[in-house]
Amino acid sequence: QSALTQPASVSGSPGQSITISCTGTSSDVGGYNYVSWYQQHPGKAPKLMIYEVSNRPSGVSNRFSGSKSGNTASLTISGLQAEDEADYYCSSYTSSSPLWVFGGGTKLTVL
Amino acid sequence: QVQLQESGPGLVKPSETLSLTCTVSGGSISSYYWSWIRQPPGKGLEWIGYIYYSGSTNYNPSLKSRVTISVDTSKNQFSLKLSSVTAADTAVYYCARVLIAAAGNGGYYFDYWGQGTLVTVSS
Numbered sequence: 001q002s003a004l005t006q007p008a009s010v011s012g013s014p015g016q017s018i019t020i021s022c023t024g025t026s027s028d029v030g031g032y033n034y035v036s037w038y039q040q041h042p043g044k045a046p047k048l049m050i051y052e053v054s055n056r057p058s059g060v061s062n063r064f065s066g067s068k069s070g071n072t073a074s075l076t077i078s079g080l081q082a083e084d085e086a087d088y089y090c091s092s093y094t095s096s097s098p099l100w101v102f103g104g105g106t107k108l109t110v111l
Numbered sequence: 112q113v114q115l116q117e118s119g120p121g122l123v124k125p126s127e128t129l130s131l132t133c134t135v136s137g138g139s140i141s142s143y144y145w146s147w148i149r150q151p152p153g154k155g156l157e158w159i160g161y162i163y164y165s166g167s168t169n170y171n172p173s174l175k176s177r178v179t180i181s182v183d184t185s186k187n188q189f190s191l192k193l194s195s196v197t198a199a200d201t202a203v204y205y206c207a208r209v210l211i212a213a214a215g216n217g218g219y220y221f222d223y224w225g226q227g228t229l230v231t232v233s234s
Contacts, residue, residue, distance in 0.1 A: 036220035038156075045205055045227050046156065051220040089156055093219035098171040100146075100158040100219075 002031065003101035004090055011109040011110045018076040020106045022090030023071060028101055030071035034093035037066060039073075041086045049088075050075060077108070085110045113138040115206050117136055117226035123232050124201075129193040131227055133206030138166050140187045143207035147180060147191045148220060149202040157202075161216055196232045203227040 012018040038046035088091035119131035147159040160170035207221040
């Protein structure tokens with residue numbers, strides 16, 4: 001069982017927006033603004049999409065955005081495209097051990 | 112552009128030690144933290160541990176008794192050893208750079224990843 005809770009799957013049609021939630025505790029998600037999100041296509045390494053809750057690395061589309069409220073962080077993808085179909089993982093730094101925890105992953109299907 | 116590449120045996124026998132090396136190119140290993148992360152087939156990600164270029168380490172308590180991470184700055188490499196492996200250790204193992212602000216007041220994410228290497232534990 002993963003430390004952070006994500007829905008197993010979400011889906012949306014091209015052009016629509018979807019949101020993936022990531023729920024933790026006050027020791028991780030709620031305690032720090034150190035939530036990051038990773039996109040993973042089949043057979044590929046994870047790719048950083050969002051860091052420090054809502055910051056996008058250079059080169060990541062502005063269709064990807066992040067936010068946090070209390071112990072729950074969220075990743076929103078707007079204007080869905082076929083290439084967005086992938087697994088998405090949230091991660092948070094924690095105040096205890098292990099220092100980093102991940103969510104179980106969410107499979108995004110673009111219909 | 113920083114690149115990371117894992118290397119090591121793809122098959123390890125039960126009870127033996129898994130050994131992997133991550134070679135960093137396109138940048139120096141100095142002044143950064145470096146991690147190992149694994150992903151069992153069809154499952155999620157698990158943080159194994161990190162090493163600072165100076166040699167200080169921190170490990171996931173679930174693996175701490177079996178894990179050693181070391182660094183060789185002269186070769187721009189860091190390594191993972193996991194002892195007494197079982198089938199449950201079968202996974203794709205990734206090395207990654209950890210971005211932490213110098214003052215410790217920002218970052219805490221994995222910005223560069225290796226392509227991953229599948230290690231199967233089987234006799």
